[in-house]
Amino acid sequence: MNNNQLNIFKANFLIANNGKVKFPEKFYPKKINEIEFYTEGMRGGYKVRFFIEQNDIGKWYLDLFGSDDYCSWHKRINHNGKIINLENYKGEFGRTIYPNDPEKTEKENKEIQDHNNGVHKLLVDKGLEFNSENPEFEKENVVKLTDYEWK
Template identity: 55%
Template sequence: MDDEQLNIFKEAFKKANNGSINFPGNFQQGKINEIKFFTAVMRGAMHVRFFIAKNETEKWYLDLFTITDDYSWHKRIEHDGTIINLENFERQFGWPVYPDDAERTKREHDEIRAINSNVQSVLLQKGLVKNFDMPDFEKENVVRLDYTHNDTDLL
């Protein structure tokens, strides 16, 4: 990957993460890169996993999954810097409850479970969430990056 492509990813990575995380300088090509940090003591947690690969037309792309204390996002950065939202977990802020309609509540909860199960499978397949059932995969494919967060990352 040339410097121009890397600069495109650097700029888009920060945008894709809502301006909260700079692209790390010590990432490893061909690995799943993991960043974890807190913006305050045990608060403001951010956990990012990403990888860079080529698609079927030999164009670079970057896939990432980020979790904060409050929400998550799953995105792709195309070779030109275009940011695409990918499948993500549903109803991260609580599930609907209809006190007068237990069947509707159950039906919607079942739908949310099915969607979230599919998202979890996609993220596991990509290596963007930890696979507790495959510790060897984690050891061989995930690089935990040293990342020193500072307040300028939030600007």
């Protein structure tokens, strides 16, 4: 990957992370990079995992999954800097309850849960979420960027 491509990713990483997480000074190109930090008053902080790869036709892309106290996001930055929203969780911070229609409530909750199970599997398979069933994967493939600092 050349410097021009890296600069495209750097410029769009902050945007893709809702203006909250910038691209780290140091990262590991052949690994899943994990950034985690806390700002004053945050309980859960910010956490972002990302990797950079080439597709079948040799174009670079960056995939990331991030979260904070209020939301999560799963995005791709294409080789040209275009940011694409990818499959993400639904109903993370509340679901609709229909007091007069418990069957509808149950049906919607099941649909959301089925969707979220699929998203979780996808994110684990990509390495963007912690793989509790395979701790060796984490040891071998995930680099925690501990020197990361928000400025």
